[in-house]
Amino acid sequence: MSRETGLNTPGTGRTVPFLPGMSYNNVARSRHAKSHIFEFKIGVGRNLAPTAMEVDPLERVITTASAPRPETTGENGVFQQDVAQQTKFIPSFVGLDGKVLRFLAVMSESVPEALDEGLRNRQFSILYYLVDDSMMIIEQRVENSGYVQGVFMKRHRVPRTISSSSPDADVTDFVSLHDFADTQEIVVYGRIFRLTGCNEFTSEFYRSNGIPLSVRATTAANMDSERQAYSDFSQSRATTGGMTQQTRGRTGMTETDTALLKPSQRAGMKRAKFLKFNNKVLRFYCVWDDRKSMFGDKKNYVLNYYLADDAVEVLERYGANEGRDPYPKLVKKSKVPKKFVGIASMGVSVDDVSDFSYIRDSDLVVGQHVEVYGRQLFLYDCDVFTRDFYRTVYDIEQPPNCRPSEEMIEYPIQTEPPYTGYGTEEDSIASFYRLVPKAPSYDALKQEELDRIIFRWKAKFDMSQMGHAGPDDSKRRFVVSFFMADSTLAVYEPPVSNSGFVGGKFLERQRVRKHDTGKHESVYITEADVLVDLPATVWINGYPFVLLECDRFTLRYRNKGNIASLLSIDSVHEKIALAISDGMDEFLSELQSRDVKGNGTVFLDQFVQALDKYDTQLDEDELIALVQHWDTEKTGVVKYHDFIAGIKEA
Numbered sequence: 001m002s003r004e005t006g007l008n009t010p011g012t013g014r015t016v017p018f019l020p021g022m023s024y025n026n027v028a029r030s031r032h033a034k035s036h037i038f039e040f041k042i043g044v045g046r047n048l049a050p051t052a053m054e055v056d057p058l059e060r061v062i063t064t065a066s067a068p069r070p071e072t073t074g075e076n077g078v079f080q081q082d083v084a085q086q087t088k089f090i091p092s093f094v095g096l097d098g099k100v101l102r103f104l105a106v107m108s109e110s111v112p113e114a115l116d117e118g119l120r121n122r123q124f125s126i127l128y129y130l131v132d133d134s135m136m137i138i139e140q141r142v143e144n145s146g147y148v149q150g151v152f153m154k155r156h157r158v159p160r161t162i163s164s165s166s167p168d169a170d171v172t173d174f175v176s177l178h179d180f181a182d183t184q185e186i187v188v189y190g191r192i193f194r195l196t197g198c199n200e201f202t203s204e205f206y207r208s209n210g211i212p213l214s215v216r217a218t219t220a221a222n223m224d225s226e227r228q229a230y231s232d233f234s235q236s237r238a239t240t241g242g243m244t245q246q247t248r249g250r251t252g253m254t255e256t257d258t259a260l261l262k263p264s265q266r267a268g269m270k271r272a273k274f275l276k277f278n279n280k281v282l283r284f285y286c287v288w289d290d291r292k293s294m295f296g297d298k299k300n301y302v303l304n305y306y307l308a309d310d311a312v313e314v315l316e317r318y319g320a321n322e323g324r325d326p327y328p329k330l331v332k333k334s335k336v337p338k339k340f341v342g343i344a345s346m347g348v349s350v351d352d353v354s355d356f357s358y359i360r361d362s363d364l365v366v367g368q369h370v371e372v373y374g375r376q377l378f379l380y381d382c383d384v385f386t387r388d389f390y391r392t393v394y395d396i397e398q399p400p401n402c403r404p405s406e407e408m409i410e411y412p413i414q415t416e417p418p419y420t421g422y423g424t425e426e427d428s429i430a431s432f433y434r435l436v437p438k439a440p441s442y443d444a445l446k447q448e449e450l451d452r453i454i455f456r457w458k459a460k461f462d463m464s465q466m467g468h469a470g471p472d473d474s475k476r477r478f479v480v481s482f483f484m485a486d487s488t489l490a491v492y493e494p495p496v497s498n499s500g501f502v503g504g505k506f507l508e509r510q511r512v513r514k515h516d517t518g519k520h521e522s523v524y525i526t527e528a529d530v531l532v533d534l535p536a537t538v539w540i541n542g543y544p545f546v547l548l549e550c551d552r553f554t555l556r557y558r559n560k561g562n563i564a565s566l567l568s569i570d571s572v573h574e575k576i577a578l579a580i581s582d583g584m585d586e587f588l589s590e591l592q593s594r595d596v597k598g599n600g601t602v603f604l605d606q607f608v609q610a611l612d613k614y615d616t617q618l619d620e621d622e623l624i625a626l627v628q629h630w631d632t633e634k635t636g637v638v639k640y641h642d643f644i645a646g647i648k649e650a
Contacts, residue, residue, distance in 0.1 A: 036048070046089070047089055092131070093131055093132075096130040096131040097131050098131075098262065098263045098264060099129075099130040099131065099205075099262070100127050100128065100129055100130070100262070100263075101127070101128040101130065101177060101180070101198070101201070101202040101205065102125060102126070102127055102128075102198060102199045102201070102202055102260075103125070103126040103128070103180060103195050103197070103198045103202065103215070104123070104124075104125060104126075104195070104196045104197040104198065104215075104218075105123075105124045105125075105126050105137075105186070105193040105194060105195050105196060106121050106122070106123060106124070106193070106194045106196055107121070107122050107124060107191060107192065107193050107194070108120070108121050108122075108194075109122065122139060123139065123140040123142075124137050124138065124139050124140065124152060124193060125137070125138045125139075125140065126186075126193065126195075127155075128177060128180070129155065130177070132157070133157055133174060133175075133176055133177075134155050134156055134157050134158075135153070135155065135156070135157070135158050135175060135188070136151070136153060136154060136155035136156075137151075137152040137153040137188070137193075138150065138151055138152060138348065138352070139151075139152040141341065143339065143341055148345075149345070150344065150345025150346075150348055151345045151346060151348060153188070153189075157174045157175075158174060158175045158188055158189070159173065159174055159175070160173045160174060160175050160179065161187040161188075161189070161190065175188070177211075178211065180195070180213070181206060181211045181212055181213055181214075182211075182212045182213070182214055183195070183214055184214050184215065195214070195215045196215065197215050197216065197217070197218045198213070198215050198216075198217050198218075199217060199218075199260050200217050201262055202217065203216070203217030204217075257354050257355050257356065258270070258351065258355055259351060259352060259353060259354045259355060266351060270309070273307075273308060273309070274308045274309070277306075277307035277308045278308050279308075280306075280307045280308065280385075280389075281304050281305065281306055281307070281385075282304070282305040282307065282361060282364065282382070282385075282386045282389060283302060283303070283304055283305075283382060283383045283385070283386055284302070284303040284304075284305070284364055284366070284379045284381070284382045284386065285300070285301075285302060285303075285317075285379070285380060285381040285382065285403075286300075286301050286302070286303050286370075286377040286378055286379045286380065287299070287300050287301070287377070287378050287380060287403070287404070288301060288375050288376070288377050288378070289378070289404075290375075292412075293412075294412050294414075299316065299317075300316070300317040300319075301314050301315060301316055301317060301330060301377060302314070302315045302316075302317055303364070303370070303372075303377065303379070304333075305359075305361055305364060306333065307361065309335075310335060310355070310358065310359075310360060310361075311333045311334055311335055312331065312333070312334070312335070312336040312359055312372070313329070313331060313332065313333040313334075314329070314330040314331040314372055314377070315328055315329055315330070316328055316329070316330055330372075330375075331372060331373065335350055335358045335359075336358060336359045336372055336373070337357055337358055337359070338357060338358065338359055338363070338371065339357075339371065340371075340373045340374060359372075362394075364379060365379065365398070365399075366379050366380065366381060366382055366398045366399045366400075366401075366402065367379065367380070367399045367402050378404065380401060380402050380403040380404065381400075381401040381402070381403065382398055386398065416429060416432060417432060418518075418521070419521075419522060424440070425522060426440035427440060442486075446485070447485045447486065450484040450485040451485045453483075453484040453485070453557070454481055454482070454483055454484070454553075455481070455482040455484070455527070455530065455531070455550065455551075455553070455554040455557065456479060456480065456481050456482075456550065456551045456553075456554060457479070457480045457530070457534075457547040457548070457549065457550045457551075457554070458477065458478075458479065458547075458548045458549050458550075459477070459478045459479070459480045459491075459538075459545040459546060459547050459548060460474070460476065460477055460478065460545070460546050460548060461473050461474065461476060461543065461544065461545065461546070462537045462544035462545065462546045465537065465544040466543075466544060472499070472500060472501075475499065476493065476499075476501060477493070477494065477496075478491050478492065478493050478494075478506060478545065479491070479492045479493075479494065480530075480538075480540070480545060480547065481509075482527060482530050483509065484527060486511070487511060487524060487525070487526055487527070488509050488510055488511050488512075489507065489509070489510065489511075489512045489525060489540060490505075490507060490508065490509040490510075491505075491506040491507035491540060491545075492504070492505060492506060493505075493506045507540065507541060511524045511525075512524060512525045512540055512541060513525070514529070514539075515539035515542075525538075525540075530547070531554075531557075531558050532547075534547055534548065534549060534550065535547060535548055552621055556621075569625060569626070569629045572618065572622050572625060572626050573646060573647055573649075575616055575618065575622075576611070576614075576616050576618070576647055577647045577648070579614045579615055579616040580614050580616075580647070583614070584644065584647070584648070587610070587614065587644075588640070588644055590610050590613065591607070591610055591640040591643075591644075592640075594606040594607075594609075594610060595640070600639055600640065600641050601637040601638065601639050601640070602637065602638055602640055603636060603637055603638075604627055604631065604636055604637070604638065607627075607638045607640070608623065608627075611623075630642070630643055630646075
């Protein structure tokens with residue numbers, strides 16, 4: 001007998017008991033490793049224990065049941081199983097990856113701040129991830145709800161709520177999938193969620209694993225109310241040429257919401273849809289008319305609907321010499337919500353939202369409006385491929401081109417805002433018309449021509465209209481000046497000794513608003529308000545001034561140079577007669593000596609020179625009035641015999 005066959009080792013078939021002291025060391029052994037059931041090879045852990053593999057044909061979730069540690073039998077001393085015959089091991093984090101249980105739940109909470117709403121029911125979707133037993137709760141969006149929605153609880157392992165007085169309390173215990181079985185309520189951080197339904201995958205998972213489930217599965221899985229809104233919308237369009245449920249049934253198309261599917265099923269459906277509808281695009285021509293709003297305009301767009309992924313793209317259309325900057329895309333290729341309510345919450349992807357909340361091909365009909373991020377685009381035409389698609393798939397005929405005719409739009413009038421009171425009015429209004437205000441411009445030629453035209457009046461207070469008049473205000477006198485160059489007023493009070501008033505500038509030169517006008521109204525005093533018959537009352541900054549008399553320049557300007565109509569010619573004759581008195585004969589001889597033609601007439605300059613020899617004290621206006629009176633024919637000569645007779649009669 002060889003030494004190899006006589007070894008008392010397991011598997012030799014010897015009857016010698018395998019006991020201490022009854023063994024024999026094999027000197028020919030090259031491996032002396034200790035018996036073990038777990039080892040690492042090439043950096044990968046491997047379980048050497050035999051496993052019984054059980055595969056769920058529906059979920060493809062591999063559940064492992066480890067066999068006991070290899071032991072020898074009492075009789076033949078052989079191993080129960082051969083390590084080499086073990087089946088392939090798949091870790092749970094690989095088999096359960098992407099497996100998510102989805103439940104619908106309702107939570108009722110009190111609303112103390114609203115008197116007409118005692119309880120509020122909030123809709124939630126509870127996601128339970130089998131790979132790591134974590135949970136995430138998403139609240140379904142409700143328009144105009146008044147509170148934040150979206151991700152209600154981030155994904156993490158949730159501790160099970162157990163009373164601290166319970167003997168089974170364990171702070172390390174977490175909510176598992178068994179907590180959803182055979183119950184209709186689950187407590188998460190003290191909040192009670194009432195389970196109302198689940199999806200098909202969740203129901204089948206519990207059934208295949210032999211776990212009872214109280215809630216029933218629903219294929220609709222109303223994650224939000226938009227599915228029902230879409231159904232009502234589709235039914236209402238049956239009479240308008242839209243796609244109905246019966247139409248989709250005839251064409252073999254199904255109303256599947258990819259948000260209710262598992263990631264693997266969703267990827268498969270996307271792949272199949274891509275292979276079927278790749279490079280197939282529905283094209284609609286639309287217009288957005290926003291001319292009724294301020295700075296609005298009418299623009300043309302092209303709406304492309306990609307059948308492969310239900311994405312929408314909106315491009316701008318430019319005509320020849322339209323003068324617009326090239327900005328080709330209004331909306332890039334993406335899924336567009338039917339009703340934009342804001343940016344989605346963090347953690348919510350496009351695939352988590354129901355497909356019925358986005359614009360679909362059934363929503364695009366020629367002759368109707370479609371909302372794209374708040375803009376109402378009117379679809380007025382489509383291309384030939386789009387018409388053939390709707391005719392073949394949906395058995396409907398898109399309406400013909402219905403582009404709206406150009407109509408006159410009444411644009412809103414841009415009114416100037418009221419004056420703020422800061423700075424000059426020209427500076428303030430410049431900031432309304434320009435982002436970077438420019439200095440107010442003025443007519444330099446006009447100011448140069450009118451710079452020397454200044455009207456002056458002697459004035460006093462109108463005591464009958466003074467609200468708070470002092471006892472000495474009736475004695476005060478003023479000089480009111482009006483500057484034609486810029487329509488400004490200045491009031492000066494001449495100093496009077498021992499009057500009790502300082503005198504000087506009563507009002508700085510400035511534009512003055514009319515009386516009884518608002519602070520922000522731009523109605524100012526002009527020359528028409530001051531060039532009136534005297535005496536007249538003019539309100540200047542809340543003070544009533546009585547214009548008593550004006551200077552000669554103002555008088556001439558107001559009467560357009562007709563001085564003769566303003567002066568009494570008899571008073572002028574009296575002044576001349578008083579100056580000449582007894583020298584009338586000498587004055588007549590002087591005029592005759594200046595009569596060159598000897599016909600009893602003298603030229604105007606000779607006539608004025610003859611009067612200058614006598615101290616008549618006539619001013620310029622009186623001389624002009626005298627010449628206008630005696631030179632009626634405008635010939636430039638004066639009949640001095642008639643003039644002498646007129647003086648004698650004075």
